[in-house]
Amino acid sequence: MDLNMHLPTLLVTSIMINLLIGGMLWAIYHLRHRERCFLLWALACLTFVAGTALAVVNEITEAPGLMQFTVHLALGGSPLLLLAGIHALMQLPMAGTRGSSRFLYGASLLYLFGLVVSTGWDPVAARFLTALFSALVFSLAIYRLAYIERKPRLPLRILQTLFGIHGTLMMAQVLVIAVSVTGSAPLDLHGLLKLILVNHLLLVSATAMALPLLAFTRAEQALVALAERDGLTQLFNRRAFYREGNLAFEKAREDRSLITVLMIDLDHFKQINDRWGHATGDEVLRIVANLMKAELRDDDIIGRVGGEEFAAVLRNNNREAIEAVTGRLLQRIVEAGREVDGVPVHLSASIGGASLALEHAAFSDVMASADRALYQAKDNGRNRAEFVTASAAAKY
């Protein structure tokens, strides 16, 4: 398994690259207001450096068992710190309630116990345990990444692939050691070490680039959500709703398809606030938002466009279907208002609807038509829906 490479050169290169990457992650940690995942990833690199440097000293001098124990502790602890960084990024405690966390703790304790027993008298067994433990930690990292919320696809796939290769290499090492121990083939430890170091160099560099990419993509997604979503209901805010509505309008014009805009305004909402308090009013807004999400389709655009005013763009122009949806929504709003926070808030809403018509030159024209229909619904006694027909829209 001789890779024909100078082992000391490989070791020094590995140490230098890990130091550089660790330093870069450390700097990002400080630049990003001490985001803990970067500190843990920097420590993973530095722990690996410490492990490799001690391994060199270990090779040169006849080091005592304690030194060998420390080498393996550092080399096994490095992927563990990487996993801890992923937990920190996902804001998951290392001691989660999931079975996998208990499994990790159990495996770590067994690994420690195995190291204590094997180092000093059987360095090959210690190597075997470290490789097995690292493979296990990489597998857990792949599993954890699958549960990340707001999935940033590309960095996630890259990292899972890298961890997969890393874990497979560690398992290959486990197998090589097992085969050599059973006597089927002599173990070329230097060749093995070179192979691991070369792969580690490539993998650690790629991983170090993919980890910040994952963190930055997630942070950007969070910022976009903050800028586009209404904090109370998580629906589109007014600006994002108009942007999405404009896009839907343009597309409908291009495809010669039709869209319908609904404006939904809660009736006498001020009285709910005045009588039951602002917190109950907020809860009512959240309930209505959830009812809209439940009643409308996934590809419909829903937004909170004012205090107690919601709007939706439906990619549907079938009047019967839309009247059925609005009827159901009005009924569910009344039902929900029978008890909110333990009090009867007597809730109802008025809806104004307008479908795209030739008269509409822009999305805001359809919104204006729906708004006029809404006023009509309020004038006609509230808790009802009114629609503007295409020909009626032309009158406005």
Ligand SMILES: Nc1nc2c(ncn2[C@@H]2O[C@H](COP(=O)(O)OP(=O)(O)OP(=O)(O)O)[C@@H](O)[C@H]2O)c(=O)[nH]1
């Ligand atoms: N709790 C809560 N109330 C809000 C929020 N935004 C706006 N409001 C309240 O919504 C109420 C809107 O009152 P009005 O515009 O008079 O409308 P209304 O009482 O619903 O009457 P109609 O629309 O004519 O049926 C005001 O009392 C605002 O304070 C919010 O985020 N939370």
